[in-house]
Amino acid sequence: xxxxxxxxQFLSIQEGENLTVYCNSSSVFSSLQWYRQEPGEGPxxxxxVVTGGxxxxxxxxxxxxxxxxxxxxxxxxxAQPGDTGLYLCAGAPVRGTGNQFYFGTGTSLTVIP
Amino acid sequence: EAQVxxxxxxxxxxxxKKLTVTCSQxxxxxxxxxxxxDPGLGLRQIYYSMNVEVTDKGDVPEGYKxxxxxxxxxxxxxxxxxxxxxxxxFCASSSTGYSNQPQHFGDGTRLSIL
Numbered sequence: 530x531x532x533x534x535x536x537x538q539f540l541s542i543q544e545g546e547n548l549t550v551y552c553n554s555s556s557v558f559s560s561l562q563w564y565r566q567e568p569g570e571g572p573x574x575x576x577x578v579v580t581g582g583x584x585x586x587x588x589x590x591x592x593x594x595x596x597x598x599x600x601x602x603x604x605x606x607x608a609q610p611g612d613t614g615l616y617l618c619a620g621a622p623v624r625g626t627g628n629q630f631y632f633g634t635g636t637s638l639t640v641i642p
Numbered sequence: 643e644a645q646v647x648x649x650x651x652x653x654x655x656x657x658x659k660k661l662t663v664t665c666s667q668x669x670x671x672x673x674x675x676x677x678x679x680d681p682g683l684g685l686r687q688i689y690y691s692m693n694v695e696v697t698d699k700g701d702v703p704e705g706y707k708x709x710x711x712x713x714x715x716x717x718x719x720x721x722x723x724x725x726x727x728x729x730x731x732f733c734a735s736s737s738t739g740y741s742n743q744p745q746h747f748g749d750g751t752r753l754s755i756l
Contacts, residue, residue: 531684538682560742571646571732571747572685579742617684621741628692628739629700630675632685 532556533618533633541639542608550603550636552618561601561620563592564632572617598623608640644669648733648748655723656756663718663751665733671746673739674716675700676708678729679750685732691716692739723755 536551552561560579564572576585578594578601585592589612591604601618618633646667655661667674675690677700687700691710705727707719716735720727731751736743 533684535684558741562742562744569749571734571749572745573747574744577742577744619685619745628673628690628698628741630687630690630741630745631701632677632687634682634684 531634532622532631533620535616535618535633535636537636538634539637539639541641544609544640544642545607548605548608548638550605550616550638552601552603552633554599554622556622556624557598558620559598559623561594561598561618563601563603564617564619566615566617566635567613572615605638608638610640610642613638613640644746646733646735646746646748648731648751650751651749652752654754654756657724658722661720661723661753663720663731663733663753665716665718665748666714667716667733667735667746668714669735669737669746670713671735671737672713673736673743674710675734675745676706676716676718677732677734678702678727679732680729688718688731690739723753725755727753728755729753 563575566572581596581598583594589606616636676688677685689708691697733748734745736745
């Protein structure tokens with residue numbers, strides 16, 4: 530069982546559509562991060578959300594941290610082919626073991642021109 | 643240029659033949675980590691290190707060893723590789739072990755154990 534579950538696992542949409550990716554856990558996190566990974570490369574950090582209820586915007590991407598700090602969402606408005614990639618949420622649970630870090634199961638997004 | 647460098651990028655080897663994947667960072671980061679990435683499972687942490695001579699098990703440490711003798715290097719050792727260790731491996735570093743710090747990743751090592 531993964532500590533961080535993402536949905537959907539795969540998403541294929543047309544350019545210009547909106548989409549939301551979810552990251553859920555039964556554990557409380559002090560912060561959650563979102564990364565994007567492209568083929569042949571390592572993940573790259575997009576954003577860190579720290580406060581419960583926090584909303585952060587990065588151009589067409591909107592990130593939200595749940596009030597209880599157990600979940601997060603990523604919303605993309607008017608998706609473009611350049612948004613194609615694997616999106617990963619990540620963090621360390623408050624009641625975790627030392628400084629162990631967990632990643633979500635990932636959402637593979639394909640935006641069709 | 644700030645970077646995390648892993649070598650080799652690709653390796654095909656046979657069961658039982660010891661191998662080492664090297665990882666080096668030039669950002670003077672304290673925290674370094676190894677992950678494996680498998681389809682449908684995301685990235686799972688193998689080992690991490692808070693600083694020199696300090697290492698701890700992650701989620702999937704069985705069959706792996708690490709060492710941190712210098713701040714910049716964090717090699718991953720497979721003493722007796724088995725086919726279930728075929729995977730894509732990533733090394734990462736961050737300035738500290740606090741979970742709100744960004745992790746910087748290498749480009750990955752694709753390992754195939756026959």
